[in-house]
Amino acid sequence: MHNGLLTNADRLLTIVQATYDSIPFPSASDPTVEVENEDENLQQYRRGHRPRKQKGAYRDINEGLTAAIAHCEVEGEDKKPPLEATDDIEEGFSKLPPDFALVGSIGPDLRTLDEALRGPDAKHWQEALEYEISQLEKLETWEVVDLPHGHTAIPFSEVLKVKQGPDGEVQSYRVRIVAGGHRQVEGVNYTETFSAAAKMPTVRVVLANAAHQDWEIEHVDVKSAYLNALLKETIYMKLPRGVLKLGQEGKVLRLKKGLYGLKQAGRGWYLKMSRVFLKELGFERSAIDHSVFYRRKGEEHTIVAVATDDMAVTSKRKIDSAKFKSDITKFWEITDNGPIKWFLGFEIRRDRKARTISINQRAYIESMVEKFRLTGEKQVLTPMEPNAQLSNQQCPSTANQSA
Numbered sequence: 001m002h003n004g005l006l007t008n009a010d011r012l013l014t015i016v017q018a019t020y021d022s023i024p025f026p027s028a029s030d031p032t033v034e035v036e037n038e039d040e041n042l043q044q045y046r047r048g049h050r051p052r053k054q055k056g057a058y059r060d061i062n063e064g065l066t067a068a069i070a071h072c073e074v075e076g077e078d079k080k081p082p083l084e085a086t087d088d089i090e091e092g093f094s095k096l097p098p099d100f101a102l103v104g105s106i107g108p109d110l111r112t113l114d115e116a117l118r119g120p121d122a123k124h125w126q127e128a129l130e131y132e133i134s135q136l137e138k139l140e141t142w143e144v145v146d147l148p149h150g151h152t153a154i155p156f157s158e159v160l161k162v163k164q165g166p167d168g169e170v171q172s173y174r175v176r177i178v179a180g181g182h183r184q185v186e187g188v189n190y191t192e193t194f195s196a197a198a199k200m201p202t203v204r205v206v207l208a209n210a211a212h213q214d215w216e217i218e219h220v221d222v223k224s225a226y227l228n229a230l231l232k233e234t235i236y237m238k239l240p241r242g243v244l245k246l247g248q249e250g251k252v253l254r255l256k257k258g259l260y261g262l263k264q265a266g267r268g269w270y271l272k273m274s275r276v277f278l279k280e281l282g283f284e285r286s287a288i289d290h291s292v293f294y295r296r297k298g299e300e301h302t303i304v305a306v307a308t309d310d311m312a313v314t315s316k317r318k319i320d321s322a323k324f325k326s327d328i329t330k331f332w333e334i335t336d337n338g339p340i341k342w343f344l345g346f347e348i349r350r351d352r353k354a355r356t357i358s359i360n361q362r363a364y365i366e367s368m369v370e371k372f373r374l375t376g377e378k379q380v381l382t383p384m385e386p387n388a389q390l391s392n393q394q395c396p397s398t399a400n401q402s403a
Contacts, residue, residue, distance in 0.1 A: 133243060135227075146252070154181070198312075216321045220325060226260055230256065277304075302314070
């Protein structure tokens, strides 16, 4: 806050919160009420017949040339025609509704690795690609073989990501080789796909409990988590750049580990991770959320919330969190981020003296403000509609909604 005025990020955050709070909660259905004409009700559940969008519609939405809400039908007489795509970007942005900032994504607009390697950060992207290939080969993710007759090699893609810190600063460039799981066939090269991951309400509870009791809160990241689980199925994939060597023309990769993008990769990692926590490290699993593990031995009390490869480690004593890190490095390579400051895209601020903790998405909001060109907007004291009419129908009606 500067001179009593809210920053653009604070303004947008307040608008988002006000919009969210104004949405009425759905009333819980009464289980004692019997449904009449059940057969007629069941008849409505059949294949939908929604109209297809024009070619390139989703691309225009992603590029910010067309508002996503413009494709929804509007009830009533005052229907507004949908916004049309335009070659003039400035003109396209000028036609967007005020809440269009809630649509889209943040980060660089790089679509391909070729584009990245031609840009100003080419050196960083090349190093990121070489690191990714070296990690995959180090973990023996695949073997180069001839494609057997009757089998098909699935494609791959290169996903680019700029990892940012709490203040929006660039921490690292990452290139991830992702398998084309959309070409897998159920029952042939995959079966079960479910895996548990920590939900944000669970993470908030774990962090709040630790802050209230003045526990240690650490952040651990498992490197290349999915690649620590072996594949049971036989899957062939085309070779990414940087893998093919002289004399290997026409060959493919037989995947041995759960490469990102495979439908069963997340489940394989979760099963592997759970087995280590439960059988090797002596943890127990929460009956409420299967992505939370805890260990109590004597004076030790450690609780770990796992979200894929990110772990929020809370412990009663500092020696216990250090012991957990030492134990886990016997199985996987980790990054010790120290006291938690950043988790799942959220900035975490802790006031240990007051025993409080707060979570915000400031970096995300600042990126949204910059992406949708709101940095020059006039600052206001109350960044919300002054004449908004609220009613008691928008209040929570059950205990769960109030929680």
